[in-house]
Amino acid sequence: MTMRSHIRLAVVLAMVALSPMVACRGDRSDKPPRQFLPDMDDQQRWNPQSLTKFFPDKRTMRTPVVGTVAFGMRSIVPPEGDEPWKQIVRAQRDDLLRADPQHYLGLTRQMDPAEAWQIDAPGLFVETIPIKVDLDLIRRGQERFNIYCAVCHGYAGEGGGVNETGMFGGMVGRRWSYAVPSFHDPKYLPTSSERTGRDGYIFYTARYGVEFGGKMPGYAHALSIDDTWAIVAYIRALQESWNGTLADVPEEQRRVLERQRGGIALQDTRGGTR
Numbered sequence: 001m002t003m004r005s006h007i008r009l010a011v012v013l014a015m016v017a018l019s020p021m022v023a024c025r026g027d028r029s030d031k032p033p034r035q036f037l038p039d040m041d042d043q044q045r046w047n048p049q050s051l052t053k054f055f056p057d058k059r060t061m062r063t064p065v066v067g068t069v070a071f072g073m074r075s076i077v078p079p080e081g082d083e084p085w086k087q088i089v090r091a092q093r094d095d096l097l098r099a100d101p102q103h104y105l106g107l108t109r110q111m112d113p114a115e116a117w118q119i120d121a122p123g124l125f126v127e128t129i130p131i132k133v134d135l136d137l138i139r140r141g142q143e144r145f146n147i148y149c150a151v152c153h154g155y156a157g158e159g160g161g162v163n164e165t166g167m168f169g170g171m172v173g174r175r176w177s178y179a180v181p182s183f184h185d186p187k188y189l190p191t192s193s194e195r196t197g198r199d200g201y202i203f204y205t206a207r208y209g210v211e212f213g214g215k216m217p218g219y220a221h222a223l224s225i226d227d228t229w230a231i232v233a234y235i236r237a238l239q240e241s242w243n244g245t246l247a248d249v250p251e252e253q254r255r256v257l258e259r260q261r262g263g264i265a266l267q268d269t270r271g272g273t274r
């Protein structure tokens with residue numbers, strides 16, 4: 001055999017060896033495909049929107065862990081428009097960036113909240129609640145206030161110590177009568193010229209405490225931003241109602257209040273049963 005015919009034979013053999021690989025490309029077959037380099041071709045997975053017995057809620061698609069942000073989920077350019085999903089994306093983006101100090105810190109300028117309590121600059125704390133105040137927000141504020149603030153400040157915000165109605169503040173506030181102030185002190189009213197009268201100051205105190213957690217603990221770990229504004233709105237409602245009389249209540253609700261007052265009297269006389 002010549003050198004040339006050796007080479008020719010080698011080429012033919014190589015083609016025969018490779019032909020199955022080339023031949024199956026694009027062919028249809030019911031048999032499992034040949035995998036010459038399987039690597040990670042086959043893995044266990046769930047289809048989107050399908051059922052599983054593995055999780056108690058039977059969903060293969062999991063909801064994001066609360067308080068986390070999935071990488072790449074936030075668009076740099078916020079979507080414009082009023083569709084609900086766009087509003088949600090914009091709100092989530094704002095919550096992530098926290099770029100608006102009025103809304104997120106209760107301050108008129110961006111700064112480290114740890115420094116704000118020491119600064120008494122006029123206008124540092126925002127004057128009025130920067131979000132929409134409606135009845136739902138005030139109701140939410142009432143619920144959160146009763147959970148987080150009433151233990152010390154009392155359900156009516158009356159603080160510790162005896163006042164003209166003979167009331168004491170909260171459970172803890174009663175023991176701290178010398179320390180817990182009443183929200184009905186003129187210096188906490190919106191008409192006050194002191195910083196303590198500003199909505200932003202009450203917001204800030206609720207989140208970071210008095211003297212940044214020194215004399216009163218902050219509740220930022222437990223309250224969302226909007227829940228904190230809701231509490232501020234409710235404290236304003238408490239202040240408004242403090243000096244109110246039954247005559248200020250609309251006719252319809254007045255009857256409800258009078259019935260409740262009757263109920264309390266009944267409870268008192270019959271030793272707690274109605």
Ligand code: HEC
Nearest residue numbers: 148149152172179180181196202205206210215216219231
């Ligand atoms: C563990 C008890 C406690 C709880 C709970 C509590 N506070 Fe206070 N708060 C205090 C005390 C004590 C003071 C007075 C501190 C001082 O100035 O000596 C105070 C003071 C304040 C002041 C006045 C601050 C100032 O500078 O005059 C505001 C406003 C206030 N609290 C809001 C709230 C809000 C809103 C909540 C609920 C989110 C809340 N507090 C929950 C104990 C508490």
